[in-house]
Amino acid sequence: GQNIDQPTEMTATEGAIVQINCTYQTSGFNGLFWYQQHAGEAPTFLSYNVLDGLEEKGRFSSFLSRSKGYSYLLLKELQMKDSASYLCAAMDSNYQLIWGAGTKLIIKP
Amino acid sequence: GAVVSQHPSRVICKSGTSVKIECRSLDFQATTMFWYRQFPKQSLMLMATSNEGSKATYEQGVEKDKFLINHASLTLSTLTVTSAHPEDSSFYICSASPLDRNTEAFFGQGTRLTVV
Numbered sequence: 001g002q003n004i005d006q007p008t009e010m011t012a013t014e015g016a017i018v019q020i021n022c023t024y025q026t027s028g029f030n031g032l033f034w035y036q037q038h039a040g041e042a043p044t045f046l047s048y049n050v051l052d053g054l055e056e057k058g059r060f061s062s063f064l065s066r067s068k069g070y071s072y073l074l075l076k077e078l079q080m081k082d083s084a085s086y087l088c089a090a091m092d093s094n095y096q097l098i099w100g101a102g103t104k105l106i107i108k109p
Numbered sequence: 110g111a112v113v114s115q116h117p118s119r120v121i122c123k124s125g126t127s128v129k130i131e132c133r134s135l136d137f138q139a140t141t142m143f144w145y146r147q148f149p150k151q152s153l154m155l156m157a158t159s160n161e162g163s164k165a166t167y168e169q170g171v172e173k174d175k176f177l178i179n180h181a182s183l184t185l186s187t188l189t190v191t192s193a194h195p196e197d198s199s200f201y202i203c204s205a206s207p208l209d210r211n212t213e214a215f216f217g218q219g220t221r222l223t224v225v
Contacts, residue, residue: 033214035216040200040219040221041218041219042115042202042216042217042218042219043153043202043216044216045214045215045216087152087153096155096158097143097155097214099152099153099154099155100152101151101152102152
């Protein structure tokens with residue numbers, strides 16, 4: 001079956017760095033997405049990885065290892081506004097997204 | 110970035126009535142749009158894939174007669190919740206991918222439906 005695993009909740013301190021891990025199993029693979037979702041709002045796109053390696057976008061970076069079925073989202077210089085849920089989603093061979101349950105990130109001053 | 114507009118953002122309706130939710134891609138064309146629902150503290154669940162000019166493809170367990178989807182143009186898809194019940198109360202979100210960038214999906218703002 002198809003499955004995405006990510007931690008339910010994480011806590012970090014303002015100004016610090018946090019890494020949110022995601023492992024996936026899909027029928028075929030066409031890329032790994034990370035989305036940010038604030039409570040009551042729709043998700044917003046953060047990153048897309050289809051090749052192995054690290055993609056950096058400002059304070060956010062995303063890493064992919066296809067052989068390990070593993071990705072992580074790295075957030076640097078954490079700000080209070082980064083408190084949100086972070087959704088990992090893998091695209092299968094039919095170009096459909098398989099969603100993780102999301103990781104709730106709590107930032108403390 | 111590409112913009113997807115979803116309307117209304119919030120709606121309250123009485124049991125037994127129908128509610129229509131619109132999803133528009135404002136600055137790009139999309140042959141395929143996706144409809145999701147999300148219950149509190151749960152992940153997004155794909156309900157159906159809306160294809161322009163053809164019938165939508167529904168996920169297992171989603172009643173096609175209850176959740177009517179119409180994708181009349183390359184920029185508009187609608188979801189109609191018919192004969193709404195309180196258990197249909199949820200957050201409904203649409204997404205669309207530009208024709209030339211089908212690896213990115215852009216989401217509408219979402220619609221909070223409350224059935225009383």
